[in-house]
Amino acid sequence: MSQKLNFYEMPGAPERRLDNILDLDDIMYVENLKMHFPVTRGLLKREVGTVKAVDGVSFHIKRSQTLGIVGESGSGKSTIGNCLLRNLNITSGNIYYEGHNMNDLNRRSLQKMRKNLQMITQDPFASLDPRMNIMDVVSEGLKIHHVLDNKAELYDFVVRQLEMVGINPDFRFRYPHEFSGGQRQRISIARALALQPNFIVCDEVVSALDVSIQAQIVNLLMKLQENMKLTYVFIGHDLSVVRYISNQVAVLYLGKVMELTDSDELYDHPLHPYTQALISAAPIPNPVVDRARERILLEGEIPSPINPPKGCNFCTRCKYADERCRTEEPKMVDVGGNHLVACHRVAGA
Numbered sequence: 001m002s003q004k005l006n007f008y009e010m011p012g013a014p015e016r017r018l019d020n021i022l023d024l025d026d027i028m029y030v031e032n033l034k035m036h037f038p039v040t041r042g043l044l045k046r047e048v049g050t051v052k053a054v055d056g057v058s059f060h061i062k063r064s065q066t067l068g069i070v071g072e073s074g075s076g077k078s079t080i081g082n083c084l085l086r087n088l089n090i091t092s093g094n095i096y097y098e099g100h101n102m103n104d105l106n107r108r109s110l111q112k113m114r115k116n117l118q119m120i121t122q123d124p125f126a127s128l129d130p131r132m133n134i135m136d137v138v139s140e141g142l143k144i145h146h147v148l149d150n151k152a153e154l155y156d157f158v159v160r161q162l163e164m165v166g167i168n169p170d171f172r173f174r175y176p177h178e179f180s181g182g183q184r185q186r187i188s189i190a191r192a193l194a195l196q197p198n199f200i201v202c203d204e205v206v207s208a209l210d211v212s213i214q215a216q217i218v219n220l221l222m223k224l225q226e227n228m229k230l231t232y233v234f235i236g237h238d239l240s241v242v243r244y245i246s247n248q249v250a251v252l253y254l255g256k257v258m259e260l261t262d263s264d265e266l267y268d269h270p271l272h273p274y275t276q277a278l279i280s281a282a283p284i285p286n287p288v289v290d291r292a293r294e295r296i297l298l299e300g301e302i303p304s305p306i307n308p309p310k311g312c313n314f315c316t317r318c319k320y321a322d323e324r325c326r327t328e329e330p331k332m333v334d335v336g337g338n339h340l341v342a343c344h345r346v347a348g349a
Contacts, residue, residue, distance in 0.1 A: 068235075116197045118192040122203055128184060131175075132175070259341050
């Protein structure tokens with residue numbers, strides 16, 4: 001049995017800790033996370049509904065490993081990423097980082113913690129201020145948190161950061177529009193790592209890049225993870241990329257986790273009908289194998305998160321759905337080997 005987490009003290013940290021849940025290997029534990037957005041109408045902003053973007057998600061993330069999150073657009077992947085960093089005030093649930101409930105931290109403690117939690121977004125051009133040169137972009141966080149105030153030290157640090165991600169330091173006074181998409185993403189990575197975090201949310205970081213550039217960025221992320229002992233939450237829709245970089249993968253559908261297990265286990269033995277459909281649609285480099293395999297086509301559109309199905313969220317598109325699926329929500333069950341599935345049809349679920 002692994003050793004219990006050695007908690008550190010932080011001003012304003014809550015007294016409640018997960019000594020009976022978190023092990024030394026766990027850096028984050030998410031418990032029944034919900035993020036609902038009100039739908040309003042009229043001049044008085046009367047609430048007429050609720051968008052259930054994330055609706056009861058639980059998982060834990062191992063230190064120095066990568067949790068991949070996959071699913072269709074609108075499934076709640078990016079919302080989860082923003083909740084983990086406390087960019088959003090969650091509706092309910094708990095997020096424990098290093099054993100401390102982030103909901104209970106005061107403003108000062110949360111600000112200190114933010115140095116350890118960073119995000120790399122999908123569109124590096126939109127996330128980089130076009131009025132700031134790269135020197136200022138990379139050093140902005142250091143100035144905000146007063147990590148380095150000496151100009152000479154700041155200059156040397158930015159040079160090292162750019163070299164680390166493969167950007168020529170001579171370009172440090174150029175502006176974002178003077179770089180390619182892949183170079184801008186490298187700059188975003190340098191900025192995210194400036195405060196030496198240990199937890200990074202990668203939100204569709206390669207989806208806007210060419211395939212050859214995608215491989216370079218993913219390999220860079222994996223190299224940095226190994227050297228700096230980083231923990232990633234890697235959000236994406238390209239199943240091959242997610243499998244390559246992730247240790248565990250969570251399959252998300254309409255705000256709920258359908259399946260969660262080790263990366264190879266998920267792709268080699270998918271159990272949930274939705275996971276099977278996703279994997280069957282992913283291209284395989286071998287054309288002979290690709291043509292021979294069975295495609296699982298999903299009928300209809302993903303339901304609205306304002307009015308999700310009563311039972312299983314996937315029942316409206318699942319060919320195996322029966323009356324129980326339409327009336328009773330399936331629970332997440334471990335079917336063996338730390339393979340979690342939320343499906344009535346799966347044995348033991």
